[in-house]
Amino acid sequence: MRDLWPWKLELRGTPSRAMTYLSPVLAIVMTMLLGALLFIALGKDPLAGLKVFLIDPFNGKRAISELLLKSVPLILCALGLAVCFRANVWNIGAEGQFTVGALFAGATLVLIDVPGHATPGSLGLVLMIIAGILGGAFWASITALLRDRFNANEILVSLMLTYVAQLLLMYAVNGPLKDPNGMNFPQSKVFSSEFMLPMLMSGTRLHIGFAVTLVLAAVMTVFMTRSLRGFSLFVGGTAPHAARYAGFSSRSALWVSLLISGSFAGLAGAFEIAGPIGQLLPSVSPGYGFAAIIVAFIGRLHPVGAVLGGLVMSLLYLGGELAQSRLGLPSAITGVFQGMLLFLLLASDTLIDYRLRRKAKV
């Protein structure tokens, strides 16, 4: 194996700070290069292929508003996951927490939004968002409880719960929450516009949730870099012995990080229902919760990074949709790009601790 690889990795004296931030850029560039090769292999013009991923999403006010809109659930989920991963809690069930958040939010509106209701629109909106947050936090708390009380592996539990959440949503839209006048489609009624989020830019679908997301990213930055609680999470994740010595409880780190993460994912689910979707569908999420794992890593587990990473991931989603409509490729190409991006990021991250040296000829 050694001779297949003419380079050797040499441990750096100290981890490179520059590489920590350069690595995601390197990974994105390499993903695009590999993407170009993929387009060639598929018999498409690589430049046209890259154009739909890198240029078309910026083409005009509408396109940009869609880019920002799609980044909202990605950023929100990634903000929470960043906290978890920093605390060394491997929550990979944001997808499920998102789904339950959307389900709770949608169920709240099904209850409120009945003919002749007396609930003011803004109150209904607030209630549904709170329900979404509670739903996500509740789903994450199951993982926390099982980890805390039974020591059950949070990776597997949170993932299994994602499947359960999706089935729960399927059940709801096929059963109690199904629109009675919906021609038997598995979906809820389309909610009245008074319960929907106000728009940020007129003539687009970009809603006020984007502004809320940016504010939350700022709050999380303060929390993670300036507060004792945020610091204790970080110490607990990277140096558990030091954390114990300092009296930081790993149990509270587990609960705090999972509840934050679940709340954010649930909020993202509620925003999708009260924003672009407007009703409860079986397909509320095209994998936002999983993509957010990549976003959190790309963003270096930092809230500001999550915002930037969320925008990059949003590009990949829009690029996939455009690749389908303009190049006739399956939109699932987004998933291929996502996977490549995470692989290449992990590979590039090696350069944080190591430098590449050509092997001396023996």
Next chain:
Amino acid sequence: MEQFASLIAASINAGTPLLLAALGLLINERAGVLNLGAEGMMLVAAIAGFAVGYTTHSPMLGFLAGALSGVLMAALFSWLALVLATNQVATGLALSIFGAGLSAFIGQRFVGLALPSQTLSIPVLKDIPFLGQALFQQHWMSYLALLLCAAIGWFIYRTRAGLILRAVGESPESAHALGYPVRLIRFAALLFGGACCGLAGAYLSLVYTPMWVEGLVSGRGWIALALTAFATWRPARVLLGALLFGGVTILQFYLQGIGVTLPSQILSMLPYVATIVVLALISRNPDWIRLNMPASLGKPFKPGAS
């Protein structure tokens, strides 16, 4: 009685992919490597197996394609986790995400196609009352999986190579000091695991369903990962666990059959909920897990660095 026999037969059918995948993962983990990419490997193998099986009309070639694609996916994981010594959890997740995307991408034009169902019945034995129907009318891959289980049990406990594999998993530093090529052994173990997960994925698309839909594996890779821990990394217990979980998967159809009126989506949660419950039960005693788990599981080995 006949219903019970068919229930057993169906459990074996549903347990086969779990058994194949969990056996492969058991070898990985005995060598100290945690590959969370099982789901991704199975997905890619499922579509590769289906595509080849469908176009060539040869299930045999389909299985071969499945195993090969599993090996390729595992090689990708190995390069990152062994050569670059990346975090195994993150790398496995990446493999699963990549596999989900790639399989959906390749599979787009195979959606909705179906293969003829195929089983094998063993002459003479199949005519034994009850047992014949319960045990001897399976696809040949189920019997191969059983053989593999026995072979792995023999390999791990009765051969020198198996002992070395376990040594690498328990203490890579000592194995390295004794002159064993730790990373090469782990590489071989990972490729074997990839092949097994590949066969498991191909079984799902070629025999079990037999068709392709996006996300066909639906969590079985993750359940197989849970199975290895449930089985405390012992092949015989993996067999038991796979049959149990196969049974749980079948239970939902059985319950619907006997007139249980729960909605089908609720019944479909059974395997996932069962996995969670089992995980909680077996993990309750940390000492027990620590005693049985390969000591270096999930920790990258960097010769010279430690």
